[in-house]
Amino acid sequence: MIRQQYIFFFGEHLDRLADDAKDLLGGKGTGLAEMTTAGFPVPPGFTISTRVCRMFYEDEHKLPPEYREEQGRYVERLEKLMGKKLGDASDPLLVSVRSGAKFSMPGMMDTILNLGLSDASVEGLAGKTGNERFSYDAYRRFIQMFGNVVLGLSKSMFEDELHRMKEEKGVGEDMGLEAGDLRELCRRFKELVRRESGADFPQDPREQLDMARDAVFRSWKNERAIFYRRQHGIPEDLGTAVNVQAMVYGNMGASSGTGVGFTRNPSTGEKKFYGEYLTNAQGEDVVAGVRTPKQIFEMAQEMPEIYRELEEVTQKLERYYRDMQDFEFTIQEGKLYMLQTRTGKRTGTAAVRMAVDMVAEGLITKREALLRVPPDALDQLLHRQIDRTQELKVIARGLAASPGAASGGAVFTAEDAVQWAHNKKKVILVRNETNPDDIHGMHAAEGILTSTGGMTSHAAVVARGMGKCCVVGCGAVRVDEGRRLFTVGETTVKEGECITLDGSTGEVILGEVPTVEPQLTGEFAKFMSWADEVRRLRVRANADTPADARQAHLFGAEGIGLCRTEHMFFATDRIPVVQKMIMFAAEAKDGERKLAELESQLAKASRKDKEAIEKTLADLRRKVEEPIRAYKDALAELLPFQKADFLGLFREMDGLPVTIRTLDPPLHEFLPKREQLMVDISVLEHRDACLEEIETRRAILRRVSDLHEFNPMLGHRGCRLGITFPEITEMQARAVFEAACELVKEGKRVTPEVMIPLVGHVNELRRQKDIVVRVAEETMVRYDVRLDYMVGTMIELPRAAVTADEIATEAQFFSFGTNDLTQMTFGFSRDDAGKFLPFYLQEGVLDKDPFVTIDKQGVGELMRIGADKGRKARPDLKVGICGEHGGEPTTIGLCHQFNFNYVSCSPFRIPIARLAAAQAQLKDEGVRESPTV
């Protein structure tokens, strides 16, 4: 019986529709029905159900007579309830018509207001409101909206007409037009409608209603809506409902009014009724800023009863929805109507405070509280923020790569950054892109701005790691490094001129802007402790230095999931040693191989051949002695540096596991750039510079050229380095285990986990593991201690995921390196994807940037395969993630779902990850975010 009904009065039969309500009434209609049922003062109305929409499409845009009868009955019922009649010449009922599908959807017709106005009823409205200007203004807006949305006429034609009228009257603003002018404008609008549509503007409100309803139905099938549904997998045949609701007016005299408000302070979270209102005004007036609205507490004086009712109603709303409400209301002739209420947006700080307060109030449980704060919102609590009360001169906007705010003089090279910082000046490093050479400059700068690169470009990744404010991919910024300036359009910023970055919004602001210190309040700590009680996933930090480790520990990291040892190589006191190692490494290894070959030849040689071989051998020994010694010396010099770093890390983490990755990047990253050397040499040649100078550079260029790769991302890096240069792995392992053993001797606990990067084949891991285990055992014997350690691998190549069962025979843990895994799986270089990825996202080829949120279908599937196969081969395999995604809430949800043991992320994302992990667990347990009953 109920299912045969076409239209539902707000609240009618809601209890019996139960779970089907949204299917039939759509999202908006269901909300209105709920509010009405709960006794809130909502302007009455009815919902034309989605059934009607489906009928509309099934029968060529026609509706059956029994439907039309039913609609007539509901209109009458609404008229009776409101005591007004549609089209009435003295006191007309006006309605709004809104679409409302099951899922909210852009591209569909939104709202037509003031439906019911006609040449007759506009006079009635004028009489009733005593405001002729308002009435004709409403009428001309209605004609335009109806003309555009329902009749499909171009907005600009109406705008032209308005413009002409203003010119005639010699006024600049719409507000300058008087009632008479607007009446004339209505006439011209109707004229326009007749001329362009070939029919008179409908004067019968019932006809207006039918036409508006059909326009809503038609908008279900417009291009943008279809595209959106296809993108989001929303079935085509759901259809949309149509909501028809009585209009109410706040401008009907002194006992009328309108306002907006929040049940708690959305900025601080304080539990205090908060809002603004105007008497004898419309909602538009509050927004337009023509009159200054009053604070809501003033209403207690002006309209004490309404104020009490409003307070009561909104508190009931908050209890009903069990969350802070953002509401709009209108008082029409002493009667309060709630026009809209929704869960209010809030700052991260407010979100945490409200969640904690509401638990104290018994409004929600701790577990629900945890679902109330979007993890990313915590970011605000962890970084300095721009003081938004100031006026800001925003000159450009890039990608918000690393949150926080920073001001400083613009500098354009890493060296300058170091120099200026040395002179105690705050600087922002501005580059087209950064690379590992710039790291010391990034350290010295307050913030980093780049004109290219995406969310996982070098600058972004390193800055996030440092917890340093960073804006990248700011294409409007044109950097002229040579002239030490950058331009944005007409604006030029020279070296030393102050700029401010907001790394949470991507804004680049001219001049210095005050910033606000973060507060890790008691509520925040309490909130995080609840998250820790709930979550199953462990949270570790990506930290390369003792300072990072300290920060991470402070933020609650339960270990280090990734220490990138190469970052220790870039320090100014080490890079010359590293470069020496690289210059001689290949020569030394080649020499050693040739020596071994000759020696084995010698062993088998006849006496006659022996002499010749011995001579060659002696020559070769002399030749390779130098590079072999230089290579070994460099490694020996690096050992104490690395060991000191590890000692620091282990101390900071105080027994928690520390995952140390062996050298990963290609060696040429540590040498000068090839193009620069080529240019230098050819310039020197044409200057007839001394040959020696040229020859020195040529020697470096030869080595750099030897190391040059067409696709360094797919080149000689990761474990491939450790396999061709096993001495490097050996040195690193020695540094790890000597540091660990020393601390154990001191009575400390240390849990090193050595991680081999870029393993694609189990044999690669086996070879590297053999070295690590041998060094570990030797070192423990030497120090006469035992300690627990693990050897594992990154899973960052598709082949590693697919052959994870083989790899797990050697690996004690897996850590998914999702940056590289994403690059390989998509075949995207994160440094180059800027050429097409923004276009892909804009055009909807991809939903989300896969370098920000794990691509569940592709990369996620490989993670699932990898984890499953790995655990099948080794049930106690520890599985984690240490890519940039490790701190991203959706990805953390996926890791939870795949039963990972831990995620690892930048120190500044640790609290976010802890919360996201808790939320993933709660969702697993079926705790709902906003239960409505």
Place this chain on the structure above:
Amino acid sequence: MIRQQYIFFFGEHLDRLADDAKDLLGGKGTGLAEMTTAGFPVPPGFTISTRVCRMFYEDEHKLPPEYREEQGRYVERLEKLMGKKLGDASDPLLVSVRSGAKFSMPGMMDTILNLGLSDASVEGLAGKTGNERFSYDAYRRFIQMFGNVVLGLSKSMFEDELHRMKEEKGVGEDMGLEAGDLRELCRRFKELVRRESGADFPQDPREQLDMARDAVFRSWKNERAIFYRRQHGIPEDLGTAVNVQAMVYGNMGASSGTGVGFTRNPSTGEKKFYGEYLTNAQGEDVVAGVRTPKQIFEMAQEMPEIYRELEEVTQKLERYYRDMQDFEFTIQEGKLYMLQTRTGKRTGTAAVRMAVDMVAEGLITKREALLRVPPDALDQLLHRQIDRTQELKVIARGLAASPGAASGGAVFTAEDAVQWAHNKKKVILVRNETNPDDIHGMHAAEGILTSTGGMTSHAAVVARGMGKCCVVGCGAVRVDEGRRLFTVGETTVKEGECITLDGSTGEVILGEVPTVEPQLTGEFAKFMSWADEVRRLRVRANADTPADARQAHLFGAEGIGLCRTEHMFFATDRIPVVQKMIMFAAEAKDGERKLAELESQLAKASRKDKEAIEKTLADLRRKVEEPIRAYKDALAELLPFQKADFLGLFREMDGLPVTIRTLDPPLHEFLPKREQLMVDISVLEHRDACLEEIETRRAILRRVSDLHEFNPMLGHRGCRLGITFPEITEMQARAVFEAACELVKEGKRVTPEVMIPLVGHVNELRRQKDIVVRVAEETMVRYDVRLDYMVGTMIELPRAAVTADEIATEAQFFSFGTNDLTQMTFGFSRDDAGKFLPFYLQEGVLDKDPFVTIDKQGVGELMRIGADKGRKARPDLKVGICGEHGGEPTTIGLCHQFNFNYVSCSPFRIPIARLAAAQAQLKDEGVRESPTV
């Protein structure tokens, strides 16, 4: 009962051991047993079974008394059979001792000959053979071999002793030592053994035998053998057998002799008994070349009975093994012994001829014949070959990248190659590496030599595609392009000097060497027709030009599986147009986007704003007019070129399907190199060249820099180009369908299949397919014809494989692009892998080069996943492969196993692929290669 036996006389109980024979007797022992059982004249002996080896390890290298008794009985039985006794001072029995596991395995002890010699028996041997020198030479060799292999003494100590002896005697060669000298040498050797091992050289032959047996058992556990078993998954506990066999001698007078032979000519395949022999000689003498052996037919005169017996035995052997045999024999005092027989190696030409002949003879079936020719052996039949009868001056050896042989003058740039070829001179293009700029030079050259790059480098891939001889990665070659020469060690080859390449061996040869024309004989055609009857996989060609297509069709291609349209872009008359298109493409697209934005703003703008917007719009229109026009003009100019290419391809393929891939490589491949421009500009600047000249280059450099990518392999290429520049796809589709429609109008059949490259997400394919389908439908309407066509995609990204079910909703076919899939799956750049891949292969980190043979565990698994998911979503999905692997037999076997529809490969590999496909099917059906019964 049998299973309790430790030792088996050759042939004993073979019938009852059945399938377990190899487990118990090892491979070699089983072969000897089979031959003996079949009645062939094999020197008798016995096999100590693998059981004994296992016992040896189970009981700390000790063997039980009952075993020792059994061995004693078998030695006696052998002595009785041979009429000689071990250690006999007048006519001693001598034996060989050989290891023989179930699977042949390097690293294990191989052979000890002449066991049984002692101070006493050496005299007996001398008496019996009448050759004292021979006897003592055999004795000293035995002592050395036994000392080294069994006692573990260094070979070089024995060599030193020999050297000293030669010095004393003043002779240069071993042959200069006389019988007395050798007797003295034996004394010194025994002395050496006593000194070094602390025990006398064993004089008891039974003790010698026990010690040799144990040495074989111990060698089962040596390092290399263990490593080999681990690499090949051979169980550790199999153990090895030991074969003890009576020695026979061909140097016991005029009625003795020795020789080697083949049952058919291994070079031509002719059915003719073929070989060489020497009377009164040992096998060594034939090999050493001291005496010139006689042709075997001379034996018919010299020893007619033995000759008849030999002929009869070897023909029986051929019938028994059902294949051509390569045999060694010894005649001892008028009695023929077969020392070794094995299936003979042969050339590709011979293999085909023998297979066809043997079918005609009824020896094997057609299906067996197909398994007799390794597919790669066909290569010889398809290319010119070096005449190996000549003496060759090989100066270097690189990777055999593309088979065939070619001679010509060395040239060092593509331009020079074209110029010289234009003057009718044959040239070899010598480069460090090639790139797409060099294609016209590669076309002009007879062969290509590069110093860098691997089997799938640009040079290798393109040369194979052209069927042109190519050697790559020849590191010894140092190219000095500036001075137009290359050096190899001390040798310098200047421009124009003649060199010869052998693309089948990788040899670089000084001077011109005659080559032999390939013969596609009638037997070859017949053989291939058998393959076609059997195979299920279709075979298509990768062909970019009508000439390639013609060649492919000739070799039996059943369609084109990959036409790389970009190869059409590099022709000298087109590249300027392509460059023009690229220079303006981005500017035009940016302009268009901005225009569209402004136009939509204009539509919504108020009259007041309109004017300003219209002005901006007009300015912008003027500014972008030029690039937009230039971009469209360039595309319009390219259309007829592409269309003409497709017309040619379609005509050649005469109705067979032609898969055309849309533009794939990154655009910068078509522009000059960035480094070169940078160098040019800085040189010009320092020369104070005119500004205009500098500015022109700067403009190009800006565009090249815009297009520069850190990892072009993972950059803006494949469908990403077609999505950001849809006009290119549209132009290509138009060329395809206009060409197709024109031919259909002429009454021809055409089956175009448009293939979208580098798809990672179904949305990418959908967008490109939409363009192709729209153009196809428009064009067919315009020409008023209908034709069948398909739109499909490459699967070359791991994501495409993993989400193949989604992609298959849009793709009508999949073609696995295994080059890129391998690169992405391993994270290897094929252009850079030379830095570590050779080391990986040498060290056994990887078994095989994954760019040559599909990596079954990783890349193969993704192929399986991709094909399965794709077919699940679309059961009639056509699946193929078009990477370089498509012509590689192992990979073809995998494609067959995965139920692919076709493979596609270079034209010159088509016959190989046809045969490999047939073999895959036969193996499926259980046809065995060499059934032995």
